[in-house]
Each structure stands twice: as structure tokens, then as C-alpha cells.
Amino acid sequence: xxxxxxxxxxxxxxxxxxxxxxxxxxxxxxxxxxxxxxxxxxxxxxxxxxxxxxxxxxxxxxxxxxxxxxxxxxxxxxxxxxxxxxxxxxxxxxxxxxxxxxxxxxxxxxxxxxxxxxxxxxxxxxxxxxxxxxxxxxxxxxxxxxxxxxxxxxxxxxxxxxxxxxxxxxxxxxxxxxxxxxxxxxxxxxxxxxxxxxxxxxxxxxxxxxxxxxxxxxxxxxxxxxxxxxxxxxxxxxxxxxxxxxxxxxxxxxxxxxxxxxxxxxxxxxxxxxxxxxxxxxxxxxxxxxxxxxxxxxxxxxxxxxxxxxxxxxxxxxxxxxxxxxxxxxxxxxxxxxxxxxxxxxxxxxxxxxxxxxxxxxxxxxxxxxxxxxxxxxxxxxxxxxxxxxxxxxxxxxxxxxxxxxxxxxxxxxxxxxxxxxxx
Amino acid sequence: xxxxxxxxxxxxxxxxxxxxxxxxxxxxxxxxxxxxxxxxxxxxxxxxxxxxxxxxxxxxxxxxxxxxxxxxxxxxxxxxxxxxxxxxxxxxxxxxxxxxxxxxxxxxxxxxxxxxxxxxxxxxxxxxxxxxxxxxxxxxxxxxxxxxxxxxxxxxxxxxxxxxxxxxxxxxxxxxxxxxxxxxxxxxxxxxxxxxxxxxxxxxxxxxxxxxxxxxxxxxxxxxxxxx
Numbered sequence: 280x281x282x283x284x285x286x287x288x289x290x291x292x293x294x295x296x297x298x299x300x301x302x303x304x305x306x307x308x309x310x311x312x313x314x315x316x317x318x319x320x321x322x323x324x325x326x327x328x329x330x331x332x333x334x335x336x337x338x339x340x341x342x343x344x345x346x347x348x349x350x351x352x353x354x355x356x357x358x359x360x361x362x363x364x365x366x367x368x369x370x371x372x373x374x375x376x377x378x379x380x381x382x383x384x385x386x387x388x389x390x391x392x393x394x395x396x397x398x399x400x401x402x403x404x405x406x407x408x409x410x411x412x413x414x415x416x417x418x419x420x421x422x423x424x425x426x427x428x429x430x431x432x433x434x435x436x437x438x439x440x441x442x443x444x445x446x447x448x449x450x451x452x453x454x455x456x457x458x459x460x461x462x463x464x465x466x467x468x469x470x471x472x473x474x475x476x477x478x479x480x481x482x483x484x485x486x487x488x489x490x491x492x493x494x495x496x497x498x499x500x501x502x503x504x505x506x507x508x509x510x511x512x513x514x515x516x517x518x519x520x521x522x523x524x525x526x527x528x529x530x531x532x533x534x535x536x537x538x539x540x541x542x543x544x545x546x547x548x549x550x551x552x553x554x555x556x557x558x559x560x561x562x563x564x565x566x567x568x569x570x571x572x573x574x575x576x577x578x579x580x581x582x583x584x585x586x587x588x589x590x591x592x593x594x595x596x597x598x599x600x601x602x603x604x605x606x607x608x609x610x611x612x613x614x615x616x617x618x619x620x621x622x623x624x625x626x627x628x629x630x631x632x633x634x635x636x637x638x639x640x641x642x643x644x645x646x647x648x649x650x651x652x653x654x655x656x657x658x659x660x661x662x663x664x665x666x667x668x669x670x671x672x673x674x675x676x677x678x679x680x681x682x683x684x685x686x687x688x689x690x691x692x693x694x695x696x697x698x699x700x701x702x703x
Numbered sequence: 704x705x706x707x708x709x710x711x712x713x714x715x716x717x718x719x720x721x722x723x724x725x726x727x728x729x730x731x732x733x734x735x736x737x738x739x740x741x742x743x744x745x746x747x748x749x750x751x752x753x754x755x756x757x758x759x760x761x762x763x764x765x766x767x768x769x770x771x772x773x774x775x776x777x778x779x780x781x782x783x784x785x786x787x788x789x790x791x792x793x794x795x796x797x798x799x800x801x802x803x804x805x806x807x808x809x810x811x812x813x814x815x816x817x818x819x820x821x822x823x824x825x826x827x828x829x830x831x832x833x834x835x836x837x838x839x840x841x842x843x844x845x846x847x848x849x850x851x852x853x854x855x856x857x858x859x860x861x862x863x864x865x866x867x868x869x870x871x872x873x874x875x876x877x878x879x880x881x882x883x884x885x886x887x888x889x890x891x892x893x894x895x896x897x898x899x900x901x902x903x904x905x906x907x908x909x910x911x912x913x914x915x916x917x918x919x920x921x922x923x924x925x926x927x928x929x930x931x
Contacts, residue, residue, distance in 0.1 A: 503729055517837055
């Protein structure tokens, strides 16, 4: 008898442990089954292709018994006509969930047990990014002001000392009764006037020159767009490639403003800004990302909701303000630079992925273009795909002439017979 | 007096120049001869609403949305396969074969296919095709639905034509990529996915078994979905 008691006592703890671990294994596998089969369409807290699943067992026929859920998962099509709740569901979402006959009742129980106990989404961590951005600018402005005041005070002190000096000199001269001509006051002193004129000419000339050169250049232009579209959130935090939206930058002259269907590819599902850091505009006012997405919906003519479809015919385009503008007499082709020249977007546009509100970084002046063209080396490495094949023919001519295969290069060889050379 | 006028004139011009330069915030700055900078002619993405013209076009029922004219084929593009954007089109897509099957696919082509995949698909389906791109990020990203793991058995069994249809028209929460990815690029992406999944594209017989292997009604029951 004692023996059994000991056995019983000893097995209580491991048994308990086993039970607990079994439970957690079950929960784990419930999560796994959910991830493998369900989460493509179902989110716990948001309606997607299918309804959200948190608290699903308090709704409709699912509140009655797990049996209904088993039947539903095994064959939703057959279940729909049996209850008004599911008929309504079918109407709102417009699709029928695929059936999962391969899931056993235990699997389905595991999924719904996991859903019941799934942790609620953590509140988005607010990070203080962006608040420090303008601080550096402020201190440098303050420094300039302090230096200005100090030099002004020093100049006044110097002036007073000079006046005192000349007065003392006059006094001593009077005492010794030396007659000197009346001293010229400094504002009529020709040296002072000349000095002042030269300084005015240099400083004024600098600003006038700067202003004249800056005419027609828009470096620093940072207009307010119809929607506060943060490149930092899209290209920076969410790592969306530039070409995902500006796809014609690789193939065409223009980088292109993405059409609304590209926005809606993601934003049909992403209808709130929750998980990213807070966004601030240049006046440190917080930007409500969700409200900005709503603006997109009003342009797109889309009403979010379960099973909502978007009809592009309802869309009207937001009137984005063009920032990077070249005069009409300049031909610029994006694909020549991105595809052929392998130039990164950031080379000309700055660190767009860190900008909430896009600002023109480069001056886009002719000198700026020319300078880059002077310094950038052409990649002749045409044998591997990284190189620029356009110039490979010149390298070939060079080698052929060297080896005596050719004695000269005719216009024909460099494309002189192409129609467009003359007829364009 | 005349001297004074000349000096004043100089000063005024100088201040004018100083005041003109520099753009910041909403102010684009100034330019001489603005017609050269801001074209009166229509420019792409430019000032296409001069005099409310677009609104008047819309009032007359002319809606310009930059879509190609129906029934036209762009230069250099293969002929349309006329798959409709509904469940019937999806079912018919299984019979479509990749035009790349009959051509050789060089490593350079594969590299380009990878580039297009990484730009357009990897954001959701992941660089490793594991369905865990930055927008999903194991459930921590902003996207509410899990992207398909392209390495799983389900995708391996899908026919090339089915994937082509999905890229073209979108499915469930995935949108259409018809405007961003050329048809031949779509086939190249499929080639890339197949190469990552291991082995070459499944033979034509596979597409028939793929429809059979799907859980009953996985796609056939998607009846009223793509109402457009």
C-alpha cells in the first residue's frame, strides 16, 4: 500500500508538468495550424478577406457549440444556407471560405482554443524619433545671433575708444598749445568711407549674386502635398523599394507618380496607421496617419469595410505638387541614369527614406549635373552583367585596331546608318 | 539728385535679387522667364488641370485614367490570353503555358527576374519566398493578412497559368500587378519562383493534377468575388 502511495505522490508533479506542457504544446500547435491555414485570410482583430476571429465563439451559431465550427471548417459551402447569420456573412464578404477537410476536430479545437487565449495586440511603442531633428538647426541659429551681438558690442567699444583717444589727444595738444587742423570726423574720413564701401560691395555682392543664381532653382522646396504621404514610413520603416511605386523610373523618362491602384494594392487592407512611430510635421504637430489614409480613400472613392471592393472608376487623382522640376530646354531621362548608369535614387534625391515630407536636396542646376558627369566613371565592364554594354562596341573597335583587324572606324560602325540619326 | 536716383535704383535691384532667391517650405522661389521653367504645354504629371480642363472632360463623360484602350496590345508585348477577371478565368488559366518554357532562360534573365521579384513581390512574400516580407514581418508589420508562403506545397502544386492569373488580377487581399509588371516579367517571376522551389517548372500534366489536388472548391467557390 505504502509503495502505491509513494508512486502516486511521486507521479503527481511530473503528471502535472506533463499536463501543463501538453496544454502548451496544444496551444502552440493551434497557433501553427492557424498560421499555416487561416491567417492568409483571417486576422485576429481586423476584417480582411474573411472576418476577424477574436471572440468568434461569441457570435452567431459558433456561440452554440463547437460542433458547428467543425462542420463549418470542414465544409463552409454546405453550412451557409443553414443559418441566417452565415447567409449574412456570405453576403457581406462575398466569398466562400475554402473547406479544410484535412483538419481533424482536435486541430480545429486547437485553433479556437488558441484564438481564445491569443494575446491582445500590444500598444504601439511610441518612439521619440523626429523630435530631435530640428534641434541642431535651432542651436546653430542661436550661435550666429550671439556672435553677431558680441561683434556689434566690440565694434561699439572700439568706436568709443577711438573717440576717447582722439579727444585725449586734442586735450594734450591744447595743453601743449600745439596747433593742429581740426580733425575730420570719421563719417567724413575718406578712408573710412572707402572701407565701408568696399565691405558693402563685397557682402552685398555676395548676397545679390547668390539671389541671382538662385533664381529658378528650387533647392529646399518642400511643399505641402494633398495627402501627408511619409516616404519615411513607406520606404524607410516598411522597406518598400522605390521602384515598387515609381516603377517607370527604371524604364521610362519619368519616374512617375504612382496611380491610385498601386496605393490601393496595399491600402485596401491597411486602413490604419498603428504600428509605426509617431509622425510629426515641420511645426512638430503630430500627423494622424489613419486620417491621411482616409484622405486616400476619399480620392480613391473607396469605403472600407468587410468584403469591400474597390472600383477604380470612382477614383479622382490627388493633385500632387511637383517638386523636382527641370526647365523645358533640359532633356532628362530617368532610365538612362537608373538602369544604364546604375545611379541610386538617393544620389540626386537625397535620403528620401528618412524624409517624412519630401524636400528637394539637390539644386538641379546645370553645374551640378555637369559636375557629376565629370566625375562619374563609365563602367566598361561589359562581360559581366553589371557593366554598361552600350560602350562595349568602342572597346571592341579599340582592341581590333590595336590588333590590326581594323584599320579605321567608319560612321556606319558607330551607328551612322540608323534611321533615327537623321529622321526624327 | 541724378546720382541719388542711380544709387537708389542699384539698391532696389540688389534687394530685389536678394529677396528673389531661395526656395523653402511651400515657396518654390522665383524664376526669370517662368515660361521656361513651368511649361505652358502639357507635361507628364505636370499642370494638367489648366483652366479646369480635366473637370470639364469629366463632366462630358470623358474619363482619362491612363488605362490602355481595351483590345489593344502594346508594342513588343505578347498577344493577350483573354483570361477574364473572375473564377472562370482563374479556372481557365490552368491551361495557359508559360511562353518562356520554349525559350532558354539565361542566368542574366534569372537575375533580372530576381530583381523584379525583389522590387514587387518580396515586400510581402519575402526575399526568401517564405511569405514573411517586411509588410507582414511575422504579424508585426502593417499588413493584416499573412502573405502566401511561396515555398509551401500549395504553391508548388499551382500551375504556372494560375500564378500568372493571380499576378495579373490579384486574389483575396493581394492586388493586381498588371499595371506594374509586364506580362513577360510575370512569366519570368514565375520562372524565378519555380527555380527557388527547386527544379524546373512542373510539366503540363501537373496543372491538371493541381486543380484536382486543391481542397474542394478552394477556387471554384470563389463565386461573386471579383465583381468589377
